Amino acid sequence: MIVSFTINGESRTVDVFPMARLLDVLREQLHLTGTKEGCGEGECGACTVVLDGQIVNSCLVPVAQVNGSEIKTIEGVARQDQLHAVQQAFIDHGGAQCGICTPGMVLAAVDLLNRNPRPSETEIRNGLAGNLCRCTGYMKIFESVVRAYQK
Amino acid sequence: MRAFIPNYQLTTPSSLADALALLNREPGVWKPFAGGTDLMVLLEAAKLPHRNYINIWSLKELRGIEVTDSHVTLGALTTYTEVQSHPVLQSEFPMLCQAASETGGLAIQNRGTIGGNIVNASPAADSPPALLAYDAEIELISSDGSRWLAYSSFHTGYKQMLIGPNELLARICMPRNTRGATHYYRKVGTRKAQAISKVCLAALAKLGDDQISDARIALGSVAPIVIRCMQTEDALRGQKPDAGTIKSACATLSQEISPIDDIRSTADYRLQVAKNLLTDFLLTLRT
Numbered sequence: 001m002i003v004s005f006t007i008n009g010e011s012r013t014v015d016v017f018p019m020a021r022l023l024d025v026l027r028e029q030l031h032l033t034g035t036k037e038g039c040g041e042g043e044c045g046a047c048t049v050v051l052d053g054q055i056v057n058s059c060l061v062p063v064a065q066v067n068g069s070e071i072k073t074i075e076g077v078a079r080q081d082q083l084h085a086v087q088q089a090f091i092d093h094g095g096a097q098c099g100i101c102t103p104g105m106v107l108a109a110v111d112l113l114n115r116n117p118r119p120s121e122t123e124i125r126n127g128l129a130g131n132l133c134r135c136t137g138y139m140k141i142f143e144s145v146v147r148a149y150q151k
Numbered sequence: 152m153r154a155f156i157p158n159y160q161l162t163t164p165s166s167l168a169d170a171l172a173l174l175n176r177e178p179g180v181w182k183p184f185a186g187g188t189d190l191m192v193l194l195e196a197a198k199l200p201h202r203n204y205i206n207i208w209s210l211k212e213l214r215g216i217e218v219t220d221s222h223v224t225l226g227a228l229t230t231y232t233e234v235q236s237h238p239v240l241q242s243e244f245p246m247l248c249q250a251a252s253e254t255g256g257l258a259i260q261n262r263g264t265i266g267g268n269i270v271n272a273s274p275a276a277d278s279p280p281a282l283l284a285y286d287a288e289i290e291l292i293s294s295d296g297s298r299w300l301a302y303s304s305f306h307t308g309y310k311q312m313l314i315g316p317n318e319l320l321a322r323i324c325m326p327r328n329t330r331g332a333t334h335y336y337r338k339v340g341t342r343k344a345q346a347i348s349k350v351c352l353a354a355l356a357k358l359g360d361d362q363i364s365d366a367r368i369a370l371g372s373v374a375p376i377v378i379r380c381m382q383t384e385d386a387l388r389g390q391k392p393d394a395g396t397i398k399s400a401c402a403t404l405s406q407e408i409s410p411i412d413d414i415r416s417t418a419d420y421r422l423q424v425a426k427n428l429l430t431d432f433l434l435t436l437r438t
Contacts (some may be wrong), residue, residue, distance in 0.1 A: 019159035019194065019204075041192045042259055042347055054232070054261040060191040061262070062184075064161045065208050108257070129344030130256020 002066045007032070017063035020101045023047045026073060034074035034103050038132070045131030047094030048104035049073050055111045055143030057130075074103035077110060086110050086148040097135035104131045111144045118149055154196045160203040166181045167212040171206050171319065175294040178316040183207045185228055186262035188255065189271045209215040211323060213266070216240070227266025230394075232259070233277075242331050245282040245402045246336035246353045253277060256344045266320045269302070272310045272376070274323070275415075277305075280353035280378040281336060284368035290322040297321070306376035332357045332365065335432040339424055341415075349416035352434065356387065357391065358436055361424045363387045363396075373413075373425055374409040383429070392436040400433065401426040 004013040007030065014029050025050070036048030040059050047058040050072040077084045086109045089095065094103040105128060107126045112119055112127035120125060124145050133141060161184060164170040174181055185203035192201040205374045207213060213228040224233070226410060231251035233386050234240055241248050254263060254277045268278045268290065279302075287302040291314055302323070308310050314320065340346030340353045349373035366387040368380040386403040390396040410421035 017156045017159070018161035018206075019156050021191070021195075040195045041253065042188055045256065045258060048258055053256045056262055057258045058194065060187050060259075062161050062187060062191065062206075064189070064206055066164060067163070072176075111257075126252075126344075127257060148217045 001020075001061050001064065005066050005068065005141065006070045014063070016061060020063045021050070021059050021138055022051075022061040022063050022071075022114070023058040027057060032056055032073050035101050036064035036103055038100060038104075043110060043132070044102055045104040048107045048131065050107060050111060055108055064133045074107060077106060084110060084143065085151050086113065088146040089151070090141070093144045094140040094149055095137070097133070097137045097140075101131055101133045101135075103140055109141075109148065112145070113149055119145075121146075136141050154194050154197045154199060158202055159199075161206050162204070163206040163209065163415040167210050168407075171292065171294045171317070172211060173205060174319065181205045183270075183319055185264045185267045186230065188259050188263040189267065189273075195242070202295070207319070209404050212307055213319075220327070222324050223325055224322050225238045225265055226322060227269075227320045228264045229266070229323075231255075231260035231263050231265070234278075239275055239327075243327055244325060245287055246284060246334050246355070247278060247325075249336045250277040250281045250338070250353070253338050253343070259345075265323055269305070269323070270312065270314065270320050272306060272398070274309065274374060275348050275351070275372040276377060276378050277338060277348065277351060277371070280351050281370040282325070282357045282372045283377060283379045284367040285329065286367070288324045289320060291315075291318040292321040293318045299324075303379045309375035317416060327387070329355065333432075333436055335435055337428055338371075339428070347415060350410075350421050350424045350428065352425065352432065354429070354432045355388040356432075356436060358392070361391050362437065363390055368404075368429065370408060370425060373410040375409075375423055378408065380404060382407050387433075392433045395429050401429055404429055 001018050013053050032106045034118045036046040038044035042057045048055050053068050088107050108128050108131050124142055173409050183204050184206050215224040216237050216332050217224045231254050234251040235248050268276045288299050289302050290299050332355045338348045338351040340348045353369045356366040366384045368383050371377045383404045384399055387399045410418045412418050
């Protein structure tokens with residue numbers, strides 16, 4: 001089937017099987033490999049993208065459901081050469097280690113700060129609860145989010 | 152091992168009437184597909200035996216929360232995120248909001264639906280115990296019309312339920328009769344977010360003249376289906392929440408539930424924790 005959507009501000013049309021995972025379409029057809037696959041079952045958040053303004057696990061979204069939608073991936077977070085405050089904070093404060101969870105963590109953090117510009121520590125923990133870091137660098141990640149909104 | 156994706160169909164109807172017509176024309180061939188948070192997990196694990204699905208995600212008729220003087224009615228596609236942010240649900244049905252907040256993480260809550268949680272029919276589902284305690288009724292629709300039934304009668308056995316192959320779950324309705332009640336919801340799992348429960352209790356009661364009235368006890372992960380524990384409720388009604396009542400209620404509860412050993416926990420642990428949660432709830436009533 002033919003599916004059209006807007007991705008990072010650009011209109012795209014793909015020819016896909018309807019049950020194909022959005023994750024696979026992003027990575028293999030659109031070559032947007034910033035979105036990672038961790039568990040493939042909605043547990044880890046590595047494949048987080050923003051779909052019509054809400055974060056989702058792209059491994060759990062069949063592509064037929066995004067026809068006409070607006071999608072943002074990690075590639076769409078920075079503005080040209082200007083990193084988002086969350087991305088800069090992850091670099092400055094060691095929020096990224098191996099990098100597999102980082103795109104999902106950044107998108108979840110950006111989403112959190114959009115909804116709640118000054119989150120408490122509990123709110124940060126809830127906002128990132130669906131994103132696992134197997135380097136177990138959580139403290140640096142929380143610190144990066146705090147520093148990002150303080151800027 | 153992954154599923155072979157070209158084998159699967161996901162067709163998007165243009166309206167609710169179209170979806171119902173397709174279900175009616177080819178009964179048993181098509182199944183509804185909503186937020187995908189359960190079905191896509193099975194797909195990836197090559198454990199999704201059914202092949203043909205109707206994408207109901209975009210059917211506006213199945214969305215929205217409607218409040219009247221006497222009831223709150225949720226469209227079956229109401230997401231966990233929508234549940235948590237609704238003011239009437241927050242104030243009068245807090246256990247449903249808490250269940251929604253403890254299901255998965257935010258990305259799951261943005262996609263998972265209350266209707267999906269019901270028809271996926273897992274005995275470990277998080278919102279059904281709350282819905283049972285709130286005396287929910289559910290509406291099933293088909294091309295032939297609509298019927299309402301008590302949610303407590305819907306699940307008949309493990310993954311078995313009273314829904315025809317041409318029917319869709321459309322709405323969930325709860326009476327607004329919880330004012331003055333104590334609400335107690337507690338899910339016990341390995342981790343706060345993302346975990347599937349080992350035991351889950353949703354309980355509600357009112358206390359008048361130091362006596363329990365309107366006790367409602369529902370549990371998840373302790374039987375083949377989520378269950379409302381009517382005998383335990385009978386053991387509580389009209390009693391003071393004292394040590395004797397707690398002891399007899401726990402004894403009744405032990406007879407009423409049938410937990411098993413599985414990958415997440417053991418029957419012994421589940422039984423003990425179920426009694427502990429009931430005790431904790433009854434102690435809460437006293438304070």
